[in-house]
Amino acid sequence: MQPSELKNLKIAVVGAGYGGAAAAKALSLLGADVTVYEQANRIREVGAGIGLRPATMNRFREWGVFDAIARVSSPSEYFEILSATGEPMLKETWPAAGAQVHTHLIHRGDFIEALLGVLPEGMVRLGHRLESVLDDGDGATLTFANGETVGADLVVGADGIRSVVRRELFSDKEPVFSGEHAYRAVISVDDAHGMVTDDNLRMYIGRGTKVYLLPLRHRGQVSFDITALCPDGTWTPQVTKDDLVATVEGFDERLVNITRNLDMDTVNIRAVYDIDPVGTWHSDSVVLVGDAAHSMLHHQGQGANSAIEDAGALADALRQADSLKEGLALFQATRKPETDKLQAISRQGWTEDEIDDVFPGQKPAAAATQE
Incomplete structure (x- = not known):
């Protein structure tokens, strides 16, 4: 046009x-x-951390908003998949795209705030x-x-x-209900039992459960996410601390302890759907x-x-x-x-x-x- x-x-x-x-x-x-x-x-974005891939960061560079996003995120070199008890299974560098070589880890709230912050005043009603x-x-x-x-x-x-x-x-x-629940919280790095020492995503896989540790070290925090199989398709299910701990049974004891110490009032709980x-x-x-x-x-x-x-x-x-x-x-x-x-x-x-x-x-x- x-x-x-x-x-x-x-x-x-x-x-x-x-x-x-x-x-x-x-x-x-x-x-x-x-x-x-x-x-x-x-605007109030709940949840926890996400990774912005290089192609996404390149779009922000193209639109002139890269710095606004980079200020509230941490560049990450690789992601790692481990067994429930911590045995390495896969370690790969994030795919690169063009000039921007890093995936950036960011809190969802910071992300939407930064995006809306670069729009002209009055554009959002x-x-x-x-x-x-x-x-x-x-x-x-x-x-x-x-x-x-x-x-x-x-x-x-x-x-x-x-x-x-x-x-x-x-x-x-x-x-469409996936048959899963997602339990998401943001905790202090100090409460991560020494499991977060860099800016790289780690996922622990056990039977029926995945646990994600996504560092947000620019905030002094880590996104702690549990995805677990569950037949309850209620959009916002009622889940107890005992329910959460049961999903990580057999995992690294540090992950179990993180789960035990969660403040349930801060945990975002939802059934997982797509279309x-x-x-x-x-x-x-x-x-x-x-x-x-x-x-x-x-x-x-x-x-x-x-x-x-x-x-x-x-x-x-x-x-x-x-x-x-x-x-x-x-x-x-x-x-x-x-x-x-x-x-x-x-x-x-x-x-x-x-x-x-x-x-x-x-x-x-x-x-x-x-x-």
């Missing part, structure tokens, strides 16, 4: 998470008129919960719970795994990005990275194409084969025997796809 066409483009982004904030930044750099609508009255979206072909109209109605040339649905935009226009399939691949991500005036388009399980650590890549690819496609319609088609053609692959790989988390132990005679939908 011509620069003059891009500057006349009115874009409404639904959702101020990773994908929405990144899309807003990338699209605003094209000169478009961008507004982000977020349902929350204040809080307290806007989307109720419906009407696509008339030449544009789209959003209706929010507060009664406000907004029209746009392009709507970017970045509203997460339970996306209203996806459900209204592209797919009414419900999220099946969505056949079409776009119309002529609406497009999905991030979890709204391709929510995936966290085993490959690619959810946030894929959302950032979506934002960059969408801006690239609009710049390269002759029209908005062609740009959205190019975006999907560029990104969907990659995210379809990542969704499938991310579901390959457990062996059949381990699944049968927890789900005798029945398997959750995501686990069943691994066979």
Whole structure:
């Protein structure tokens, strides 16, 4: 599209998470008129740490926001996979991409705060919960719970795994339970029993359980994550300290002690869901990005990275194409084969025997796809 066409483009982004904030930044750099609508009255990202891959960091460099992200993250050289009791199984350097050779480890809260901090004041409008979206072909109209109605040339649905935009226009399939729970906390490095001495991610694998230690040493902290098989698909299940300790039975005693010492009020507990691949991500005036388009399980650590890549690819496609319609088609053609692959790989988390132990005679939908 011509620069003059891009500057006349009115874009409404639904959702101020990773994908929405990144899309807003990338699209605003094209000169478009961008507004982000977020349902929350204040931004508060829960959870723990994530790794930003080199390709993601290169996007931030391209957008001129690399320093803002680097200030609140730690560069990491490699990741390591170990047995439950600490025997080395795999050690690999992080893949490199172009000028940026490091993966950066960052707290989710710091990440979203840094992303939103590089957007122009007033671009993000809080307290806007989307109720419906009407696509008339030449544009789209959003209706929010507060009664406000907004029209746009392009709507970017970045509203997460339970996306209203996806459900209204592209797919009414419900999220799929993986058969897992994720328990996430951030603790002091001093409480890690000497297990964190550098800036590299380590994952300990036992029967039915994975434990992640992701250093956040720039904060003097470590992200402590447990992923465990569990048949309870309640979105926010009720879990006790004893339940958590039982998941790490047989692990390195230091990991068991970390678990025993967790303050349950600080542990983020959730059942783990993804979605099946969505056949079409776009119309002529609406497009999905991030979890709204391709929510995936966290085993490959690619959810946030894929959302950032979506934002960059969408801006690239609009710049390269002759029209908005062609740009959205190019975006999907560029990104969907990659995210379809990542969704499938991310579901390959457990062996059949381990699944049968927890789900005798029945398997959750995501686990069943691994066979």
